[in-house]
Amino acid sequence: MFASLCYNVDRGEWNMKRSERKIQSATNWQFILGLLCIVFLVASGILLAEKINDSVKIKAKPTKTSIVQKKKTSPSPNGVQTARIMANGDLLYHDLLYMSALQSDGTYDFTENYQYVKPWLKKADLVLGDFEGTIRPNYPLAGYPLFNAPESVVSAIKDAGYQVVDLAHNHILDSQLEGVFSTAKAFEQHGITPIGVYTHKNRDKTSLVIKKVNGIKIALLAYSYGFNGLEENLSQADYNHHLSDLNEEKMKKEIERAKKEADITIVMPQMGVEYQLEPTQEQKTLYHKMIEWGADIIFGGHPHVVEPSEVVKQNGQKKFIIYSMGNFISNQRIETMDGVENKKWTERGVLMDVTIEKSKKGTIIKEVQAHPSWVSRVAKGTYSPEGYPLYTYQTYILEDFIEGGKYRNQLDQATKERIDTAYQEMNEHVNLKWDE
Numbered sequence: 001m002f003a004s005l006c007y008n009v010d011r012g013e014w015n016m017k018r019s020e021r022k023i024q025s026a027t028n029w030q031f032i033l034g035l036l037c038i039v040f041l042v043a044s045g046i047l048l049a050e051k052i053n054d055s056v057k058i059k060a061k062p063t064k065t066s067i068v069q070k071k072k073t074s075p076s077p078n079g080v081q082t083a084r085i086m087a088n089g090d091l092l093y094h095d096l097l098y099m100s101a102l103q104s105d106g107t108y109d110f111t112e113n114y115q116y117v118k119p120w121l122k123k124a125d126l127v128l129g130d131f132e133g134t135i136r137p138n139y140p141l142a143g144y145p146l147f148n149a150p151e152s153v154v155s156a157i158k159d160a161g162y163q164v165v166d167l168a169h170n171h172i173l174d175s176q177l178e179g180v181f182s183t184a185k186a187f188e189q190h191g192i193t194p195i196g197v198y199t200h201k202n203r204d205k206t207s208l209v210i211k212k213v214n215g216i217k218i219a220l221l222a223y224s225y226g227f228n229g230l231e232e233n234l235s236q237a238d239y240n241h242h243l244s245d246l247n248e249e250k251m252k253k254e255i256e257r258a259k260k261e262a263d264i265t266i267v268m269p270q271m272g273v274e275y276q277l278e279p280t281q282e283q284k285t286l287y288h289k290m291i292e293w294g295a296d297i298i299f300g301g302h303p304h305v306v307e308p309s310e311v312v313k314q315n316g317q318k319k320f321i322i323y324s325m326g327n328f329i330s331n332q333r334i335e336t337m338d339g340v341e342n343k344k345w346t347e348r349g350v351l352m353d354v355t356i357e358k359s360k361k362g363t364i365i366k367e368v369q370a371h372p373s374w375v376s377r378v379a380k381g382t383y384s385p386e387g388y389p390l391y392t393y394q395t396y397i398l399e400d401f402i403e404g405g406k407y408r409n410q411l412d413q414a415t416k417e418r419i420d421t422a423y424q425e426m427n428e429h430v431n432l433k434w435d436e
Contacts (some may be wrong), residue, residue: 012385027367030104032431036249046184061392070144081216082216083355084213085125085354086121086353086354087127087268088351089115089301089306089325090301090326090349091130091131092332093167093409094143094147094305094328095112095142096391098141098150098153098332100108100390102384109152109156110392111242112157112159113329113393117351118159123208124161125214126383127160127164128266129157129162129166130166130189131157132169133148133171134148134171134173134179135148135153135182135187136179136183142174148175148179150172151186155190158191163192164192164193164194164195164209164211164220165193166196167194167196167197168228169302170270174230176233177242183197184199185199191416210258210261216263217263218263218356219265219266220261221244221255221267223244223246223267223317224244224269225245225271231243242328246269248289251290251383255390258295259293263294263358264363264365267290268299269287269298269303270300270324272307274303275303275305275341277307277345279324288312295319297319297365299322299325300321304326307324308323311431311433311434317365322352324348325349327346329375330347331393334347336403348422350372354367371397371398372397375394376394396419398426401419402420
């Protein structure tokens, strides 16, 4: 009986221990499961935090890029600042250019004109162009002898990279005085600064156009020899208030003022003889006077062909003159200029490329390059409503199209030969001797 009792006691104890073990086992599993849940939640939290952090990093990336960009334009450790300036000659919109840019919906698209130029202009800190004509909406379009282009040409010029346009030229009155104001306004509305006309304040009361580029103050002035006799329709007051001519007294005063207010002074004068490859003595004399008055760079225009460059020593520093930069986009070319001796030169131009350097010692012209250009005109095989053949007009920077250039293979043999000749003759003609 004792044995039986012991058995029963032992069995009951064993059963109790078994029950305890079950409870303990369940408790252990609950603990393990709870621990796993905690680990899972912690891990999930860490992953979520990392994901959020990555998202923040991605969103913050532009800010970092912006900071890098600012560093690029900040002075170097030695205090030296640089600005790269590009400039070209006439943006001359003949009627065939805007006829060819007309779209089926009645709008105009001129962006193809600058397809191959745009990558070059985007390399510059400041881009200057000479817009030869007017933009007056609700006024007849015209391409010669009076020029009035569609307003949409401005958006293409802006997209190409231009920041300043010279409006001091002989065609600025082609759509009357109102056209002066509307042309300037059209560019201003696109963030492009016009020079050489005065549409907000009278000339004698307005501030000089000075662009601050990478810490360098660049003064920009422009003058025209005349206005094709259309100025006779203006009062003397309107003429004096709104236009910029070659009055030496006024130019000397403005250039001397620019020398005081800016680090570098650029003048864009319009004068000379059309289609003549060499500057007149009058050009040489006046442009040298501008240097003496305080100009550092002279980007000349008007002749519709390129005229040579010249390096001038002034007060121990090198100054630069190019007497004419020629046409940059137009319909003037071998095929259209019958009777003009230098007709092949009308389709050629030059993109000037100048680097300015400012240090504690002062501001100098560090480097000057001249990139020959050429206007390509390819028939579209279509015609305007008036029956004129339409073309694709594109300006080429010839370094991209000569042997070894990235677009060389796009050209047929005849065009290759034409471009090769243009490139060689242009370099010889510009005769740039900056490094000598």
